[in-house]
Amino acid sequence: MNKVEVIHSPALLPLYDLKDKVVVVIDILRATTTMCVAFNTGVNKILPVASPDECFMFKEFDFIIAAERNAVRVPGFDMGNSPFEYENPLIAGKNIAFTTTNGTKAIKMAKAMNPHSILIGSFLNITALSKKIKESGRDLILLCSGWKDKYNLEDTLFAGAVIHKLAATYGMHDDAALSAYFLFEQHQDNLEALVRKSSHAERFTILHLQTDDVKYCLQQDTLSIVPEMEGEFLVNLGLKNEVLIMKF
Amino acid sequence: MNKVEVIHSPALLPLYDLKDKVVVVIDILRATTTMCVAFNTGVNKILPVASPDECFMFKEFDFIIAAERNAVRVPGFDMGNSPFEYENPLIAGKNIAFTTTNGTKAIKMAKAMNPHSILIGSFLNITALSKKIKESGRDLILLCSGWKDKYNLEDTLFAGAVIHKLAATYGMHDDAALSAYFLFEQHQDNLEALVRKSSHAERFTILHLQTDDVKYCLQQDTLSIVPEMEGEFLVNLGLKNEVLIMKF
Numbered sequence: 001m002n003k004v005e006v007i008h009s010p011a012l013l014p015l016y017d018l019k020d021k022v023v024v025v026i027d028i029l030r031a032t033t034t035m036c037v038a039f040n041t042g043v044n045k046i047l048p049v050a051s052p053d054e055c056f057m058f059k060e061f062d063f064i065i066a067a068e069r070n071a072v073r074v075p076g077f078d079m080g081n082s083p084f085e086y087e088n089p090l091i092a093g094k095n096i097a098f099t100t101t102n103g104t105k106a107i108k109m110a111k112a113m114n115p116h117s118i119l120i121g122s123f124l125n126i127t128a129l130s131k132k133i134k135e136s137g138r139d140l141i142l143l144c145s146g147w148k149d150k151y152n153l154e155d156t157l158f159a160g161a162v163i164h165k166l167a168a169t170y171g172m173h174d175d176a177a178l179s180a181y182f183l184f185e186q187h188q189d190n191l192e193a194l195v196r197k198s199s200h201a202e203r204f205t206i207l208h209l210q211t212d213d214v215k216y217c218l219q220q221d222t223l224s225i226v227p228e229m230e231g232e233f234l235v236n237l238g239l240k241n242e243v244l245i246m247k248f
Numbered sequence: 249m250n251k252v253e254v255i256h257s258p259a260l261l262p263l264y265d266l267k268d269k270v271v272v273v274i275d276i277l278r279a280t281t282t283m284c285v286a287f288n289t290g291v292n293k294i295l296p297v298a299s300p301d302e303c304f305m306f307k308e309f310d311f312i313i314a315a316e317r318n319a320v321r322v323p324g325f326d327m328g329n330s331p332f333e334y335e336n337p338l339i340a341g342k343n344i345a346f347t348t349t350n351g352t353k354a355i356k357m358a359k360a361m362n363p364h365s366i367l368i369g370s371f372l373n374i375t376a377l378s379k380k381i382k383e384s385g386r387d388l389i390l391l392c393s394g395w396k397d398k399y400n401l402e403d404t405l406f407a408g409a410v411i412h413k414l415a416a417t418y419g420m421h422d423d424a425a426l427s428a429y430f431l432f433e434q435h436q437d438n439l440e441a442l443v444r445k446s447s448h449a450e451r452f453t454i455l456h457l458q459t460d461d462v463k464y465c466l467q468q469d470t471l472s473i474v475p476e477m478e479g480e481f482l483v484n485l486g487l488k489n490e491v492l493i494m495k496f
């Protein structure tokens with residue numbers, strides 16, 4: 001039986017060994033949800049970047065530049081971090097340089113620790129993701145992006161949902177995995193009520209976001225793609241193959 | 249209404265502001281439980297020390313030296329970290345230099361961040377502790393010692409129990425507090441079943457401890473004392489007054 005561990009915050013990454021493991025990066029509200037939507041719309045590559053300043057430098061290289069800080073789009077950038085924006089068919093075939101408060105940082109930190117592979121998780125693609133994890137036959141790290149290195153509810157809830165899906169083939173290896181499992185068990189019949197209580201959902205309410213991003217990000221199995229890292233880029237290997245066939 | 253935050257690991261302490269707050273250090277299995285028992289037996293002062301080597305240096309100053317690493321007593325020391333050992337009446341009136349894998353480290357890290365006060369929490373003194381917190385009228389940090397900087401179930405469970413006791417006067421200020429609240433809510437009718445699932449209880453089983461420390465550490469309200477930091481020492485201010493009266 002393979003093992004699954006949960007990391008509640010990127011700040012705790014140095015305590016873990018990622019070698020030969022599959023790492024799923026989780027930022028439910030909203031970066032990893034948004035990335036799944038972007039690839040479903042037909043984006044070619046996403047380059048995770050640490051800071052808005054560094055992200056801006058990719059503009060001259062024909063990237064769409066996208067930056068979010070503190071839940072809002074950074075002024076001067078093409079796009080923010082709402083999944084609704086990434087349903088726009090105009091982004092199909094484009095490359096995006098992307099920086100967010102938590103998610104892209106978690107991806108870059110995980111990448112620096114040389115795991116076997118890095119996958120992008122969201123409720124939208126949870127079944128496709130779980131299938132891909134099982135097929136890997138490797139031990140698993142579920143990495144919650146958190147909020148500025150602090151614990152958050154929605155990422156842990158998703159980690160618990162994945163553990164439930166994998167229960168037949170993955171054993172829980174640490175207390176963090178157990179707590180995620182119990183959190184999902186307790187709230188599975190009403191995820192939205194729990195996530196509305198979270199500090200990040202509250203942040204959205206204060207900002208009066210015009211779209212209901214919380215509800216959007218809790219949709220399950222609307223997508224069958226699983227973005228993953230290839231070198232420095234996030235790609236959708238499944239979709240890329242189709243695109244290649246179309247090109248040649 | 250005062251605020252309560254939960255910190256799952258000492259490694260996350262630098263993200264928090266402890267100034268003017270009350271900090272409760274939690275290491276249910278077993279350091280903070282054992283400290284409560286020691287003061288109830290009549291220990292005078294406990295000096296938390298970082299490492300066994302440093303702890304050993306206090307032997308010549310008439311301290312009892314106590315050291316635990318990886319759940320067992322360090323060879324050459326007077327005592328380990330089982331609460332049963334600290335019921336021995338021979339330790340009454342003595343001073344103890346104490347180092348453990350997680351609890352004493354958490355205490356020393358919190359101390360270095362200058363909170364208003366540091367209290368020691370366990371299920372044994374939970375009602376007395378909650379009363380003292382309420383009387384402080386200050387914002388609260390519940391600091392879980394974890395296991396080698398990783399999340400653990402039993403400390404979070406206790407944090408949730410304290411939040412339930414304080415619900416009328418303390419509002420949950422972060423997602424970590426919410427998750428602790430929900431964990432206790434879900435398991436309050438059978439704490440032992442949950443804690444037996446934890447990685448630390450499993451560690452005890454592997455070590456074949458002769459005493460049932462898990463059951464002991466989950467007793468509720470057997471003690472009415474609340475150890476707290478005074479300078480570099482842990483003391484029992486309530487008991488100390490009585491001792492002073494007896495001396496003069």
